[in-house]
Amino acid sequence: MSTVGQAYPRLEGREKVTGTARYAVEYPVDGVTYGWAVPSTVVRGRITRVDTTPALASPGVLAVLHHGNAPRIAPGQQPELWLLQEPLVHYRGEYVAVVVATSLEAAREGARLVRIDYDAGPHSTVLTDDHPGLYKPDHVNPSYPTDTAEGDFDAGYAAAPVRVDATYRTPAYHNNPMEPHATTAQWRDGRLLVHDSNQGASSVQATLAELFELPPESVRVVAQHVGGGFGSKGYAKAAVVLAALAARHVDRPVKLALTRQQLFGPIGYRTPTIQRVRLAADTDGRLTAICHDAISQTSTIHEFAEQTAVYTRSMYAAPHRRTTHRLARLDVPTPFWMRAPGECPGAYALESAMDELAVAVGIDPVELRIRNDTDIDPDQGQPFTSRNLVACLRDGAQRFGWAGRDPSPRARRDGRWLIGTGVAGSSYPARARPSSATATARPDGSFLVRVNATDIGTGARTAIWQVAADALGVPPERVEIRIGDSALPTAPVAGGSMGTSSWSWAVIRAAEALREKLRDGGPPTDEVTAEADTAEEVGGQPTRPRYAYGAQFVEVRVDADTGEVRLNRMLGVFAAGRVVNPTTARSQLIGGMTMGLSMALHEEGLLDERYGDWVNHDLATYHITGCADVESIEAYWLDERDDELNPAGVKGIGEIGIVGAAAAVANAVHHATGVRIRELPIRLDKLVGVSGLA
Amino acid sequence: MQGGPENTTTIDERHSSRVTVEVNGVSREVTLDNRTTLLDTLREHLDLTGAKKGCDHGQCGSCTVLLDGRRVKSCLIFAVTVDGRSVVTVEGLAGPDELSPLQAAFIAHDAFQCGYCTPGQLCSARGMLDEVSRGWPSAVTGDLSTPAALTDAEIRERMAGNLCRCAAYPHIVAAVREAASS
Numbered sequence: 001m002s003t004v005g006q007a008y009p010r011l012e013g014r015e016k017v018t019g020t021a022r023y024a025v026e027y028p029v030d031g032v033t034y035g036w037a038v039p040s041t042v043v044r045g046r047i048t049r050v051d052t053t054p055a056l057a058s059p060g061v062l063a064v065l066h067h068g069n070a071p072r073i074a075p076g077q078q079p080e081l082w083l084l085q086e087p088l089v090h091y092r093g094e095y096v097a098v099v100v101a102t103s104l105e106a107a108r109e110g111a112r113l114v115r116i117d118y119d120a121g122p123h124s125t126v127l128t129d130d131h132p133g134l135y136k137p138d139h140v141n142p143s144y145p146t147d148t149a150e151g152d153f154d155a156g157y158a159a160a161p162v163r164v165d166a167t168y169r170t171p172a173y174h175n176n177p178m179e180p181h182a183t184t185a186q187w188r189d190g191r192l193l194v195h196d197s198n199q200g201a202s203s204v205q206a207t208l209a210e211l212f213e214l215p216p217e218s219v220r221v222v223a224q225h226v227g228g229g230f231g232s233k234g235y236a237k238a239a240v241v242l243a244a245l246a247a248r249h250v251d252r253p254v255k256l257a258l259t260r261q262q263l264f265g266p267i268g269y270r271t272p273t274i275q276r277v278r279l280a281a282d283t284d285g286r287l288t289a290i291c292h293d294a295i296s297q298t299s300t301i302h303e304f305a306e307q308t309a310v311y312t313r314s315m316y317a318a319p320h321r322r323t324t325h326r327l328a329r330l331d332v333p334t335p336f337w338m339r340a341p342g343e344c345p346g347a348y349a350l351e352s353a354m355d356e357l358a359v360a361v362g363i364d365p366v367e368l369r370i371r372n373d374t375d376i377d378p379d380q381g382q383p384f385t386s387r388n389l390v391a392c393l394r395d396g397a398q399r400f401g402w403a404g405r406d407p408s409p410r411a412r413r414d415g416r417w418l419i420g421t422g423v424a425g426s427s428y429p430a431r432a433r434p435s436s437a438t439a440t441a442r443p444d445g446s447f448l449v450r451v452n453a454t455d456i457g458t459g460a461r462t463a464i465w466q467v468a469a470d471a472l473g474v475p476p477e478r479v480e481i482r483i484g485d486s487a488l489p490t491a492p493v494a495g496g497s498m499g500t501s502s503w504s505w506a507v508i509r510a511a512e513a514l515r516e517k518l519r520d521g522g523p524p525t526d527e528v529t530a531e532a533d534t535a536e537e538v539g540g541q542p543t544r545p546r547y548a549y550g551a552q553f554v555e556v557r558v559d560a561d562t563g564e565v566r567l568n569r570m571l572g573v574f575a576a577g578r579v580v581n582p583t584t585a586r587s588q589l590i591g592g593m594t595m596g597l598s599m600a601l602h603e604e605g606l607l608d609e610r611y612g613d614w615v616n617h618d619l620a621t622y623h624i625t626g627c628a629d630v631e632s633i634e635a636y637w638l639d640e641r642d643d644e645l646n647p648a649g650v651k652g653i654g655e656i657g658i659v660g661a662a663a664a665v666a667n668a669v670h671h672a673t674g675v676r677i678r679e680l681p682i683r684l685d686k687l688v689g690v691s692g693l694a
Numbered sequence: 695m696q697g698g699p700e701n702t703t704t705i706d707e708r709h710s711s712r713v714t715v716e717v718n719g720v721s722r723e724v725t726l727d728n729r730t731t732l733l734d735t736l737r738e739h740l741d742l743t744g745a746k747k748g749c750d751h752g753q754c755g756s757c758t759v760l761l762d763g764r765r766v767k768s769c770l771i772f773a774v775t776v777d778g779r780s781v782v783t784v785e786g787l788a789g790p791d792e793l794s795p796l797q798a799a800f801i802a803h804d805a806f807q808c809g810y811c812t813p814g815q816l817c818s819a820r821g822m823l824d825e826v827s828r829g830w831p832s833a834v835t836g837d838l839s840t841p842a843a844l845t846d847a848e849i850r851e852r853m854a855g856n857l858c859r860c861a862a863y864p865h866i867v868a869a870v871r872e873a874a875s876s
Contacts, residue, residue, distance in 0.1 A: 457809065595859075625847075
């Protein structure tokens with residue numbers, strides 16, 4: 001019987017519910033000291049003086065590192081990691097010093113006592129659609145063309161009988177994994193060992209080797225359990241660099257965890273966006289022209305260009321299409337990945353505009369999307385390997401009870417509540433990256449599979465174990481899986497919804513090679529190991545448009561007096577290739593959908609231009625969806641087989657759950673109230689001010 | 695005990711205290727900097743790292759433990775104030791090599807993903823069920839003259855102080871419901 005497709009509880013479940021799963025700063029270490037990061041208090045400027053005297057006089061403080069005394073590191077590929085190397089400040093909250101002490105309390109107090117004088121300059125930290133610094137980047141994340149054009153959008157748009165022209169705005173979103181970025185760093189004989197909270201120990205190892213000018217084998221990165229990342233731990237971030245610098249400076253092990261407040265910015269965030277979407281259609285709702293112009297921000301030290309409009313390139317067909325991206329370099333931390341970078345904010349805008357078009361043309365929004373489906377990728381001109389958007393829409397509509405929906409806005413009432421429903425499409429690329437793995441047969445009949453995958457809560461450890469058992473052709477109880485350590489075979493990051501596809505590819509190939517070696521059958525007398533590296537095979541895979549799809553359905557109620565929006569129910573149906581473990585897959589999908597709900601109704605980084613930083617930088621004032629906000633949420637998937645993906649046949653499920661979710665909520669709010677809020681989040685104050693409501 | 699010997703040598707004796715706390719049924723005596731929270735006492739002095747530090751400001755619930763049976767956020771409590779009192783952490787919710795009904799239900803319902811908020815969710819749920827059994831109402835309890843029934847709405851409301859960014863909320867509710875009825 002195939003193990004893949006069966007529901008298994010997480011392998012590390014017992015450790016996690018008994019508190020014995022160790023995270024980055026929870027390993028016992030002899031002689032450990034504590035680091036505390038000191039953020040800059042100005043936005044832009046030069047450090048003119050660092051007075052460490054009061055801090056060093058404080059009991060327990062061992063050292064204060066700053067640009068004047070910190071160990072030198074090489075400039076790496078990520079300039080924001082070149083920390084404590086120069087007296088310059090590029091954004092408020094940039095780490096300018098680290099205090100090391102014998103206790104957490106002493107380190108925190110020491111950090112308060114460090115005196116830093118700055119020569120501060122003027123700053124610009126607010127994104128606007130007419131910012132004088134707007135420019136066209138060379139490409140957008142990770143390597144998409146900045147602009148695309150097919151046909152003649154302007155002519156197509158002008159000639160159409162039905163047109164929508166709307167601008168949508170999303171604020172800064174902060175990833176906020178429950179475990180802060182945290183590291184325990186130890187130097188021994190010139191070698192660096194870090195227990196670090198990250199999404200890919202191989203990439204962190206490479207970055208540390210580059211910065212500290214060490215051969216990679218002199219750096220070991222362990223990430224056994226990681227308390228979430230959502231993109232923010234995709235690469236090495238400040239915590240691991242500061243901890244390694246501090247440990248080298250004091251020649252003792254250092255634990256350094258960023259505070260919750262310190263996570264708002266310096267470790268990355270989702271850029272604010274300003275998106276103008278124009279849609280043109282004939283009177284049957286067939287799209288004739290699509291244009292998506294996206295504006296976002298980056299920092300002055302590094303370019304990160306969110307691929308906001310890329311979603312629109314392949315989602316719906318039209319003869320005349322255009323997408324553009326413009327970027328402003330602001331005095332802010334560099335934005336970075338947050339769950340479905342690009343697709344998430346882009347789908348909010350396009351799927352909202354599709355709802356506006358459905359209203360304008362008088363066609364059901366599910367039907368409108370079905371009419372504009374396409375088997376050929378409008379961007380690449382090639383057929384999709386599989387595209388089950390329509391099947392998701394139909395299945396979801398049936399499960400949700402969409403049929404017979406009265407499209408009239410503000411037409412349903414339950415006491416003081418206005419009721420509305422909304423729908424949105426969803427899509428996310430199905431990719432894979434090269435990985436390596438080993439498989440070992442042991443004399444006792446058991447097997448060991450090693451791959452430096454990372455389980456940030458996705459269920460990766462369990463999923464790869466299941467894949468490995470099938471590939472080895474044995475019951476999973478005979479397979480031991482080891483992940484989360486750079487000493488294991490190199491593997492790519494847990495990100496881009498391509499962890500399982502990439503890691504399982506290498507695991508399957510290693511298992512095949514092992515079975516080839518063991519052809520005579522039976523356990524070997526000595527351990528036999530086979531290894532695999534998929535670089536050549538993955539690199540040689542034909543370029544084809546490969547995507548997962550989904551449909552999101554939402555019912556909300558809106559208090560007619562206060563404008564309070566509550567979720568009644570949310571239902572998603574997805575087509576994401578093979579599902580390895582239904583238990584963990586469902587958790588991933590509802591987790592993404594809930595984060596989309598959070599984006600629609602709760603989350604908003606509020607930046608005060610006067611001091612150039614987010615003011616609501618904690619979990620009391622930056623609201624995320626809580627238990628009481630989720631009354632009913634369901635995720636389903638179609639049985640989808642696509643042989644042109646990867647050996648495991650998976651498309652990835654970590655991100656698609658968030659794509660389109662916020663649009664479905666916003667569309668439901670419009671259906672409930674007749675009010676179209678085009679600037680997230682949909683707060684009650686935006687609804688109560690509108691005539692007709694409250 | 696990591697850091698213990700190093701720390702004690704540098705603690706200013708005028709600003710430290712000898713504290714005795716019963717933790718998971720065992721009396722523990724430690725000399726602590728008066729600024730040390732209960733959370734940091736558990737994590738940095740007693741090697742009980744189950745209770746998590748998510749925000750250090752009482753805003754996320756990851757550090758929830760039971761203090762004399764009541765759920766509290768251990769990051770907001772100075773250890774010197776709990777001298778002589780009893781603390782139960784996630785490590786003490788069941789005997790060695792055992793799982794409590796709540797812990798088993800969390801695994802069965804996949805009521806966690808990354809697991810970082812989980813110890814706090816479990817301790818919070820344990821405390822919450824006790825509050826319900828005592829008939830304490832919540833903000834969503836309708837009729838205050840009768841004991842609150844443990845509806846899903848009650849569980850959601852009473853567990854709202856424990857954030858989960860992976861958003862395992864519906865599975866947490868299902869697990870708590872099952873454990874409560876077992």
